[in-house]
Amino acid sequence: MKRRRALCRTAATWSVLLLPAAAFLSCASAPVLFEPGAAVTNLDDMKEIPEPAETEFYRLRHHISNYVDRQIRLQLDPLPSRPAADVNRFGEVPNSSWYENRPDLTxxxxxxxxxxxxxxxxxxxxxxxxxxxxxxxxxxxxxxxxxxxxxxxxxxxxxxxxxxxxxxxxxxxxxxxxxxxxxxxxxxxxxxxxxxxxxxxxxxxxxxxxxxxxxxxxxxxxxxxxxxxxxxxxxxxxxxxxxxxxVGGYSYRGTRPDDPNDVIPHQDRRSLRALRVFGAWLNHVDLKIDNTLDLYTEEEGRHFLRHYLVDFDGCLGGYWAARHEARIGHAYEFDVGELATGLASLGFRPRPYESMTGAVHPEIGLIEAETFDPASWKPNYRNDQLSSCRPADTFWAGTVLGRIGEEEIAAAVKAARFRDAAADSLLVKILVERRRKTLDWALRSVTPVIRLEEVTPTTGGGFRVAAADGLVEYGLPSDLTYRVEFVGPKSGRSHRLAADAGAPGVEVPATAVQDGRYARIRWTATDSTGRKLPS
Amino acid sequence: MRRERLFVRAQPFRRTLLAAFLFVSLFLAHPSYGGANASPPAPAHGDAGGPATDSPRGTTRPLPRNASPLSYALRALLVVPYGATRAITWPVEEAALLNEKHRISERITSLMFGNLSGGRTTTGIFFGYESGIGVSVAGVTTDTPDFLFAGATLKMKTGYLTSRENRISLRYRTAPGRISFDMKGRFDHRKNRPFYGIGPDSRDNDTYADLRRAILEGTVSTRLSRWFLAAVTGYVRDLRLSEADDRDNAADFFPALYATAEKSRYAGVEMTVAADSRNRGGYSSSGTLVRLTGGFNRATSGGDADYGHYAAEAQVFINLYRHTRILALRAFAEGVEPKDSAPLPYTELEHVGGKNGLRGFGRDRFVDRKMALLTGEYRYRATEHIFGTLFAEWGGVAGEWDEFKPGDLFPSYGAGLLFGSKGDRLTVTAAISREEANYYIGAERIFSGRSRRFR
Incomplete structure (x- = not known):
């Protein structure tokens, strides 16, 4: 008996010691160097696969899971999500069966x-x-x-x-x-x-x-x-x-077991996380499994799954038509945080959205731009993909959103064939303003340095990196000033770029170049209020 | 010796604890909660014909999360409460899945009510919990619209989940119209029901008895205008008291009660007129209800006295803010007037207390010929579909109206939650009074009024 107790005690002691150590080691990190090579622009995830079985959507179980388990799990998890896994070295999402870059649409x-x-x-x-x-x-x-x-x-x-x-x-x-x-x-x-x-x-x-x-x-x-x-x-x-x-919708988490091409957990896909940004813009609150669809399709003799988003009638405040609820876009259908604060306040602090009177136009749902805040926007349900959206994912979505201008929005709105022409112009106005707010928020989620392609050697062994301010690039006023650090064993130097530099381009001195091959540069932007944006 | 026994008993617990700890450790070592949702190894990706890489990022190393060790430690701690919650939610989810996959509830319904009304029967579950009583109502309700294609609704309710209260009821009503007809039949059996003495100060006089009731009634109602309606109801009622297990009989215990009888049988008729401008039935946010009822009851069992009864009720709902902050007020008074001031059976007297009024006291806590109740309730929206409620009530009884003293209206306070969006809602209420604290869970509507024949 004593021996067994001793054994138990030893095991428990080791567990206590090993657990924090394992936790610590798992989060310890070293600089990541990218292998030389061209950026990946197409993912080869359209290989021939056997026909998967159809998965069904079970509404009641989905709601129980959403309202209880998912809320608790996502709300209590103190760890940030993993960096996205479906991106190339520039943080862009390559073309795949999930996503296709369409940068030059008219x-x-x-x-x-x-x-x-x-x-x-x-x-x-x-x-x-x-x-x-x-x-x-x-x-x-x-x-x-x-x-x-x-x-x-x-x-x-x-x-x-x-x-x-x-x-x-x-x-x-x-x-x-x-x-x-x-x-x-x-x-x-x-x-x-x-x-x-x-x-x-x-x-x-x-x-x-x-x-x-x-x-x-x-x-x-x-x-x-x-x-x-x-x-x-x-x-x-x-x-x-x-x-x-x-063959059914795709899950919020994990991968589809019967699709060998589906190797990146869905919550780790930047393309899906970015729906947090596009969803906020379009007030796409009904982002649920039932509104996604996997199609077993054939292209060039190969059979594989292509992944679609479907059913958008709840967007743009259209959900209002199904349920006249002012909280649409402001709170989850069942929101534990809001419940706690709401109960404690005894109703004496009305929420801003409670003062909304309803749809902005009889042909448009509950969508407006005045009080819209993309950072605090919420869909109907907690969703692992949206909850996993990190600043880098938000920023990437901003760069995509930046390519869609007023003309594109107006063209899309025209497809609605409103009875009242006033609805057209009103909705375009709202969407353009929501785009501006969303874009500003998304691009400021990290230091918005873009267009780093151009590297020009300078005399003395250094080189010059051309870069652009994302806010300026996408037509927003920029109040950012940039600080640049050259990170490395021999180059602990930083300097602030002139406020009127116009672009965060920088000349890298020879002392900052490591192994004669590369330099590690960290840009940090500060806005006019003194807030530092994440590097 | 005692210590040794305790130690032996503690061993399995320790092993369980250790096993749980190791399980949690292994669970944590997994890259993510949830097993199958973990990240698989990075795939081989790349442009067709281009250089293959182990990751589209151009690096084989996973990028860090940039989380502090504290976050990892905190997550380790949270696994325990999360695991405990999951142990509850997982079976519920699986049960829901099983039900949906195999359409179990639908099949049961179709088996029960297959072709009765062309397959349009709906089935639901209802329940209630009342502290001091237990699960007061639990069972199945079925609703058959267009019953036998006659444009009428048949509703059946049955419940048997507790030894304290069981009932079966059947309701048949025509579709709402200018004149509508409603027929109800109900039998219920309440065991060990508490009976209190008569008068305002009767705490020490309670006893228990079993109560069986059979009620049959028919109502013809007509809507005189948008807000005014009138109804005439005829009914027969049979109530029987019997000795509760191991308890004194109510009649033995209360020799002073007015003609406490083991059974009473009455037939009666009553008329109600009401002006109702409330915007939604039981969960109104604006409007008023004024209701006056009067009727006559004739004893058919012999030995009991005939009596008249009357009731007046006013409800006011004040919309404080966008129908999400509501002040609800209710005043309710009810009385019986026996013929020639003869004694009445205990079960025919007025009563107050419990979930339909004076919630901080036990059910039917106060009993006498006259009853008065005042309620003020503040409801506020906490989040979508959920309201918080705060209320205060004063209620009491007296032999005659002029015997009422201010001190006879006893206060009761409480708070609660209202879940649901339209129609039926789930209510969770806690209330306290000088005597006890009570809890209620149920789907019954607050301020829905009450029928004295169903008490």
């Missing part, structure tokens, strides 16, 4: 979105109904147009005409312009006579059984849920079927 291309030159189903009447939409809050049906393309057709929510369909059409274009794979969603108008009931078309009942669709089902649907316009047409949002077989 406004017209943004306006067309993922559909490109395709005229869409309005050019191919009649539409043959092949099924009824199941899942989601909005009613709808599936159809095949006369050109043979298949679509899902969704309508606005009762009493909120235009809001959801407009939001869906705009947000899908802007997120596509940001580089995500999205479906071809567009606002359409049609007459009742443009619909034909397909042979063998079936609908799914709540108990899982299927029955044939009757013509009266469609009539009832249109009569009950869709307001008819004065010209006798109905308004809808149609989404073209994506190429391939859908």
């Amino acid at each position: 406004p017209a291309q943004v306006g067309r979105g993922a559909g490109g030159e395709d005229p869409g189903p309005e050019a191919h009447f009649p539409w043959t109904i092949t099924g009824m939409k199941s899942g989601g809050r909005n009613p709808g049906f599936l159809f095949r147009d006369a050109g043979g393309a298949s679509y899902i057709c969704k309508f606005d929510k009762l009493g909120e005409p235009v809001v959801s369909t407009a939001a869906g059409a705009i947000a899908v274009r802007l997120l596509w312009a940001c580089g995500y794979y999205t479906p071809d969603d567009r606002v359409v108008f049609f007459h009742g006579k443009d619909l034909v009931l397909g042979e063998g078309a079936k609908k799914k009942l709540p108990d899982g059984s299927k029955v044939a669709i009757e013509a009266s089902d469609i009539e009832k649907l249109l009569e009950k849920f869709v307001p008819k316009r004065s010209d006798g047409r109905y308004r809808a949002l149609v989404s073209r079927f994506l190429p391939g077989r859908p």
